[in-house]
Every structure is written in structure tokens, then in C-alpha cells.
Amino acid sequence: MSDKSSVSLIKNDHSNFESLKQQDNKAEYWLARDLLSVLDYSRWEKFEAVIEKAKTACSQSGQVTQDHFH
Secondary structure, three states: OOHHHHHHHHHHHHHHHHHHOEEOOOOEEOOHHHHHHHOOOOOHHHHHHHHHHHHHHHHHOOOOHHHOOO
16 A cells, blocks of 8 residues: 555545544534444444454553443
């Protein structure tokens, strides 16, 4: 993949994420079920395993998991 193609892909992914962003008074957030297709997961069960790994990594990095995953 050329550098130009990489930049285009990154910009496209960014706009996809931004279009799915939710906001309330306190924070910006994304719903996992909305991200499922953007991240090319065909089934919730497969994506759920990735979310659990992300929660573990969050905890191991010293973060409060509940602050980042609801």
C-alpha cells in the first residue's frame, strides 16, 4: 500500500468513527454495536472477545475499567 493510500484509508476510518460518535454533558463515546461494522467484524460474538481483551489491557495499564467501558 502506498503512503498516499494509507493516508486516505486513515482519513476514511477517522470520518467513520467521528460519524458514530455520541456525546453527553460529560464525555464523547462510541457504542460497540455501531463500531462492529466499521471495524469489519461480521458477528457480535467475535467483537465481544476483542472488547474483553481491551478491558483487560485497560485494567493492566492501571486505568479504572469502568471509566472507559460501560
